[in-house]
Every structure is written in structure tokens, then in C-alpha cells.
Amino acid sequence: xxxxxxxxxxxxxxxxxxxxxxxxxxxxxxxxxxxxxxxxxxxxxxxxxxxxxxxxxxxxxxxxxxxxxxxxxxxxxxxxxxxxxxxxxxxxxxxxxxxxxxxxxxxxxxxxxxxxxxxxxxxxxxxxxxxxxxxxxxxxxxxxxxxxxxxxxxxxxxxxxxxxxxxxxxxxxxxxxxxxxxxxxxxxxxxxxxxxxxxxxxxxxxxxxxxxxxxxxxxxxxxxxxxxxxxxxxxxxxxxxxxxxxxxxxxxxxxxxxxxxxxxxxxxxxxxxxxxxxxxxxxxxxxxxxxxxxxxxxxxxxxxxxxxxxx
Amino acid sequence: xxxxxxxxxxxxxxxxxxxxxxxxxxxxxxxxxxxxxxxxxxxxxxxxxxxxxxxxxxxxxxxxxxxxxxxxxxxxxxxxxxxxxxxxxxxxxxxxxxxxxxxxxxxxxxxxxxxxxxxxxxxxxxxxxxxxxxxxxxxxxxxxxxxxxxxxxxxxxxxxxxxxxxxxxxxxxxxxxxxxxxxxxxxxxxxxxxxxxxxxxxxxxxxxxxxxxxxxxxxxxxxxxxxxxxxxxxxxxxxxxxxxxxxxxxxxxxxxxxxxxxxxxxxxxxxxxxxxxxxxxxxx
Numbered sequence: 001x002x003x004x005x006x007x008x009x010x011x012x013x014x015x016x017x018x019x020x021x022x023x024x025x026x027x028x029x030x031x032x033x034x035x036x037x038x039x040x041x042x043x044x045x046x047x048x049x050x051x052x053x054x055x056x057x058x059x060x061x062x063x064x065x066x067x068x069x070x071x072x073x074x075x076x077x078x079x080x081x082x083x084x085x086x087x088x089x090x091x092x093x094x095x096x097x098x099x100x101x102x103x104x105x106x107x108x109x110x111x112x113x114x115x116x117x118x119x120x121x122x123x124x125x126x127x128x129x130x131x132x133x134x135x136x137x138x139x140x141x142x143x144x145x146x147x148x149x150x151x152x153x154x155x156x157x158x159x160x161x162x163x164x165x166x167x168x169x170x171x172x173x174x175x176x177x178x179x180x181x182x183x184x185x186x187x188x189x190x191x192x193x194x195x196x197x198x199x200x201x202x203x204x205x206x207x208x209x210x211x212x213x214x215x216x217x218x219x220x221x222x223x224x225x226x227x228x229x230x231x232x233x234x235x236x237x238x239x240x241x242x243x244x245x246x247x248x249x250x251x252x253x254x255x256x257x258x259x260x261x262x263x264x265x266x267x268x269x270x271x272x273x274x275x276x277x278x279x280x281x282x283x284x285x286x287x288x289x290x291x292x293x294x295x296x297x298x299x300x301x302x303x304x305x306x307x308x309x310x311x
Numbered sequence: 312x313x314x315x316x317x318x319x320x321x322x323x324x325x326x327x328x329x330x331x332x333x334x335x336x337x338x339x340x341x342x343x344x345x346x347x348x349x350x351x352x353x354x355x356x357x358x359x360x361x362x363x364x365x366x367x368x369x370x371x372x373x374x375x376x377x378x379x380x381x382x383x384x385x386x387x388x389x390x391x392x393x394x395x396x397x398x399x400x401x402x403x404x405x406x407x408x409x410x411x412x413x414x415x416x417x418x419x420x421x422x423x424x425x426x427x428x429x430x431x432x433x434x435x436x437x438x439x440x441x442x443x444x445x446x447x448x449x450x451x452x453x454x455x456x457x458x459x460x461x462x463x464x465x466x467x468x469x470x471x472x473x474x475x476x477x478x479x480x481x482x483x484x485x486x487x488x489x490x491x492x493x494x495x496x497x498x499x500x501x502x503x504x505x506x507x508x509x510x511x512x513x514x515x516x517x518x519x520x521x522x523x524x525x526x527x528x529x530x531x532x533x534x535x536x537x538x539x540x541x542x543x544x545x546x547x548x549x550x551x552x553x554x555x556x557x558x559x560x561x562x563x564x565x566x567x568x569x570x571x572x573x574x575x576x577x578x579x580x581x582x583x584x585x586x587x588x589x590x591x592x593x594x595x
Contacts, residue, residue: 010499011418015426018411018470025467026433029441029448036443046447090340096333104337106581107344113577113584115528117545118570121552121562122347125354131364132350180344185588192589241437244530248549262531265439270535275443286440293435297428 030286037279044273051276059280066163067256068264068281072288074167075175075260076239082179083235084228087186092216094187095194105191109184116181120248123177124149149173149250152257168257174246181245182238186231193227194220229296236292240285261285355379355564362560378558382551382565388540389547390568393527395458396543400465401522405515407466408473412514413507415474416481417489418499427478434471438531446535456538464536465526472525473518476590480514481507520580521587524573544569 040051059065094105111119126132127148134145149170157164197220205215243262252259252267261281269278350367357366358375414420415427445464446455454460484507492502533543542550548569552562577584 007498008420011414012420014414014499015411018407018430018474019426021467022430022433022470025445026436026441029444030436032444033440033442093333093337093340098330098333098337101337104341107341109581109585110574110577111344111347112588113524113573114570115530115545115573117528117530117549118566119347121548121566122351124552125367125559125563126347126350128364131367135365135367180347188585188588237435237437241439243439244545244549247530248552262437262439265442266531266535269443270446278439279443282437282440282442285437289435289437294432297431297435 033279033282033286036276037283039276039279041275041279042273042277046275055276055280059277059284061162063162064252064256064259064264065261065281066161068259068261070163070165071168071171071256071258072240072242072260075171075178075242076236078167078172079175079178079182079239080232080235082175083183083186084231086179086183087231088190088224090183090187091190091194095191105187108187111181112184114181116244117248119177119181120245120250123173123180124249127173127176149253149258152254154257168253170250170253170257174249174258177249178239178242178245182235185234189227189231190224193224197223233292233296237289240289240292351563351567351570354560355382355567357560359558359560362558378560378564379568381558381561382568385551385561386544386547386565386568389542389544392458392537392541393543393545396461396465397523397526400462400469400526401519403462404466404469404473404522405518407470408475408477408518409508409511409514410503411470411474412477412479413481413503414499416478417484417486417502417507427474430474431471433468434475438468442531442535449536455536456541458537458541461532461536461543464532465522465529468532469522469525473522476518476521476587477511477514479590480511480517484510516580516583517587517590520576520583521590524576524584527573 035048037055038051038053039048041047042055090105090108094101094108128134129145129147129150133148137145147169151169153169154164154166155169156166158166201219201223202215205219210219241262242260243266246258246260246263247266250258252263261284265278265281265285268274268281353370354362354367355378356374356376357371358373358377361369361371361373411430415423449455449460449464454463488506489502492506497505528545529543530545530549534546534549537543537546548565551557551565
């Protein structure tokens with residue numbers, strides 16, 4: 001019957017508008033950005049003539065972009081690492097069945113509800129070298145208080161390409177603000193993992209005579225592995241696209257010590273009209289992000305997502 | 312805790328100290344998390360003569376709401392812009408997500424899983440990689456520098472997350488309910504309106520709160536797509552903090568005003584917010 005055959009297409013037709021929108025706004029626009037990155041469009045007037053990989057070569061030789069790649073590497077590793085450690089510690093702490101534990105959990109999680117702009121504005125003052133935390137450090141007797149995001153030191157500063165490679169000390173200030181905002185997410189995810197572990201598992205380990213630490217190290221921790229992977233991927237995605245936190249808190253910094261690709265992309269495209277260069281940065285950001293998230297995405301596609309419990 | 316029976320060994324010093332130490336630790340960490348809010352509150356409530364770098368941590372000796380009056384006056388047009396953006400964007404993107412999630416969970420046509428993955432990828436794209444074409448496109452359709460343009464952008468890029476949330480939500484509704492509707496002759500649409508939608512309130516609450524918070528706090532699209540009078544609150548806050556003339560207490564008052572709506576949502580509806588947070592990430 002014709003009507004019945006038509007009926008079978010109705011579910012697909014209901015999703016079709018979204019498919020078309022995502023096809024254009026995500027996949028189509030990425031292709032477009034990819035094309036812009038290969039064009040000569042580095043002036044206000046669009047010039048989409050083909051330039052090959054000229055802009056890529058230019059960008060990878062560029063001092064600021066090399067600095068950005070270095071900064072992103074150190075920022076991502078330290079930011080994700082700190083969130084994992086602090087998140088796990090807080091989750092274990094809050095999971096101790098103490099009275100008011102849920103109140104503390106809510107306190108540790110509240111910065112997640114704030115904008116990175118708010119976080120940046122506030123931490124800019126708290127880590128301002130002439131006030132904030134340094135007042136407390138001085139009160140404790142510290143003579144040479146840290147310069148925080150004003151520092152231009154890079155440790156150990158090995159010459160690589162055009163830049164000094166090493167940890168830019170200034171980026172630690174941005175990491176502190178980022179961890180303040182995002183470690184609650186790690187805690188909440190670990191907490192969900194801890195609470196999903198059946199009591200019998202812990203009891204069985206106790207019967208076997210395991211100490212508290214052994215139970216944690218050899219029974220609980222391995223069971224939290226999926227949470228660690230989820231948190232790492234989600235936070236890697238956050239750190240690779242970082243823009244607003246840096247833009248609001250420090251800007252590129254002296255000698256680009258706190259610059260990140262997101263800020264450079266924005267400034268060179270929309271303040272400098274170097275759209276092809278901006279597109280190169282965007283494509284590099286996309287590729288880095290895809291390397292981390294695509295395997296995860298395809299992996300969760302294979303497992304059925306239907307059983308995820310959000311209630 | 313009985314110590315009278317000999318079977319239970321008396322608690323050691325370490326065991327008795329455990330709870331107080333844990334509380335001490337929890338409070339110490341809480342101080343770190345609350346300190347920025349304290350700074351915002353204390354600074355914004357101080358009159359001009361108490362605003363010095365040396366007195367940052369001191370609670371105001373006398374209160375002044377002057378900074379709030381100044382900040383609110385500056386931010387009022389941007390607050391209106393943000394409400395004009397967030398309310399329609401949240402409602403429309405929740406509805407779109409509900410429809411997609413319903414179909415993908417309950418009317419699984421061939422390749423439905425592939426379609427879902429295709430949509431979901433949009434969630435993991437750094438938006439910088441679509442920004443240049445997006446702006447050209449919005450200029451082309453005359454929606455650049457308009458709130459409607461921003462609404463469109465947030466609805467489109469909200470499709471992946473809202474679809475994910477609602478797909479998980481509808482997966483929990485028993486198939487038998489759907490089958491009953493099918494036997495009664497209801498089609499996809501009929502079953503959606505008569506069965507699924509009336510059960511969807513929790514899904515709309517979780518998704519709505521999530522989208523509200525995300526769109527309120529969003530900065531990259533806002534700063535790229537709008538200028539001066541059309542700018543949402545976060546762009547205005549960033550401009551305010553970047554300018555040298557604006558006083559420190561006004562900046563802090565502005566930050567609190569900008570943060571207040573999402574903070575209130577978190578305090579009042581935190582349980583639902585956390586569900587949204589977990590829905591986007593859980594089960595690796």
C-alpha cells in the first residue's frame with residue numbers, strides 16, 4: 001500500500017531538518033573553512049583564489065602560533081591532570097557518608113554554572129601580583145611573591161623553532177582559574193562512578209582482608225577507568241578550544257606567554273582581517289580536537305546509548 | 312558505636328580523628344571555591360574610599376550599593392539582549408531536541424544510529440572552525456548583528472546536545488506505551504503528541520536548564536556576531552573589565568549581576584542541572 005510506504009518515511013522526515021542544518025552548519029562550514037585556509041583571503045575583501053599550503057607553512061613558522069601550540073600543550077596537560085586528581089580526591093571525600101557532604105559537593109560544583117568570562121574577570125583580580133593572593137602570601141611572610149600571569153619566564157626555555165620551549169609560568173595562573181571552574185565536573189563524574197560500585201564489591205574486598213588503601217588502589221580505581229576517560233576527553237575538548245577564559249583574564253600576554261589558538265584565531269580573523277590565517281588556526285584546532293573526540297564518539301555509537309540514565 | 316561489648320575493639324585515635332579531619336579538609340577546599348565569590352561580594356559592596364589593593368580581603372566597614380547602581384545602568388541594555396536571546400533559543404532548541412530524541416529513540420528507522428552519530432559530532436567541534444563561514448552566511452541572510460541571528464546559531468548548534476539528552480530520556484519510556492498508541496492507529500506524530508510529550512516535563516526541565524545556562528554564559532558567538540547595542544551581557548562584562556576607567560567595585564558588581572541568573576538556577580534547581588551535566592558526558 002502506498003500510504004503505508006509513505007508512513008515509513010515519516011520518522012526520517014521529522015529528523016531531516018536537523019540533518020540538513022547540521023550538514024550545512026557543521027560539515028559544510030568546516031569544508032568552507034578548510035577551503036578558506038587554502039586561499040589568499042588575508043585582506044578585508046574576500047579573495048578565494050587558491051594558495052595551496054602557503055598559509056599553513058606561514059603559520060607553523062609564525063612566532064605567535066608556535067607559542068600558542070606550546071601553551072596549549074602545557075595548559076591541556078596540567079589543566080586536565082589537576083582536574084582529574086582534584087576531582088577524584090573531592091569525589092572520595094564527599095563519598096565518605098558524612099553529614100553535610102552533599103552541601104560541600106554543591107559548593108565544589110557551583111563554578112560550573114558560571115561563565116568563563118566571570119571566572120576570568122574575578123581571577124584576574126585575585127591573581128593580580130599587587131593584591132589578592134599575594135597579600136595573603138605576604139602576610140605569611142613570603143618575600144618574593146609570585147608574578148602570576150605577569151611573569152614572562154619559561155622553564156626550561158629550550159630553543160625550538162622560533163620560540164623558547166618550556167612551561168610558561170604565566171599560564172599557571174590561567175590553569176588555576178580553569179581548575180577552579182572545571183574540577184567540579186570531574187568530581188561529579190567520579191562521584192557517579194563511585195556510587196555505581198555495588199557495596200558487595202567493597203565488602204568482598206574487606207572480607208579478603210584488604211586495607212582501605214588496597215581496596216581503593218586495586219578494586220575501586222580500576223572500576224573508575226571509564227570515568228577517567230570521559231573526563232579526559234571532555235576536558236581536552238574544553239582546553240583545546242579555550243578562548244573566553246584567556247580573553248577575559250589575561251589576553252595574549254607579554255611575548256604571548258598566555259596566548260592560545262582560540263584567541264589568536266579570533267584576533268587575526270576579526271580584528272586583523274587575516275581570514276585565511278585564522279582558518280588555518282581553526283583547522284589545526286579542529287584536527288587536534290577530532291583526534292581526541294572522534295574515537296570516543298564512534299566508540300559510544302557502537303555501544304547503545306539508549307541505556308544512559310540521566311534521571 | 313558501642314564500646315561496652317568486648318567484640319568491638321575500642322576505636323583508635325586515628326579513627327576518632329578521621330571525621331573531624333575530613334570536615335576540616337572539606338571546609339578548607341570550600342574556602343578555595345568560595346573565595347572568588349567573597350571577593351566579588353566584598354568589593355562590590357564597598358564605597359569608593361575603601362577600594363584599595365591592600366584592602367581586597369577586608370569586609371566593607373560601611374556598605375554602599377553605588378557600584379550596583381552604576382553597573383546595572385551600564386549593563387541594562389545588554390541584560391535585555393541576553394533575555395531576548397536566551398528565552399526563545401532555550402525553548403526552540405528544547406523542542407527540536409525533543410522531536411529528534413523521540414524519533415531516534417522510539418522510531419528507529421534504518422541508519423538511525425548513524426544519523427545520531429552524524430548529529431552528535433557537532434557537539435565536539437571547536438566553534439572556531441565554523442565561525443568564518445557562519446558570519447558570512449549570517450551577513451548574507453541579513454541576520455548578522457541581530458539577536459535573531461544569535462538565536463538561530465544557538466538553536467542549530469544546540470541540536471546535538473539537546474537530541475542526546477532527549478534520546479536518553481525517551482529511551483526510558485517503555486516501548487509498550489508506544490505500541491499501545493500504534494495499535495490505536497496513531498502515527499509517529501500522533502504518538503508523540505498524545506503519549507511522549509505529556510511525559511516529557513522532566514526532559515524539558517533538564518534540557519531547558521542546561522541550554523539556558525550554556526547560552527547565557529556563551530561568549531565566542533556573542534562577541535563575533537554582535538556589535539555595540541546588540542551585545543549580550545557577557546560581551547558587555549568583558550568590555551567593562553577591559554576598560555581602565557571603570558572602577559574595580561563596579562567591575563565586581565557587574566560580574567555578580569552577570570553571574571546571578573545562572574547562579575540562582577544552580578542554587579534552586581541544582582539537582583536538574585547536574586543531571587544535564589552528567590547526560591552530556593556519562594558512560595565513556
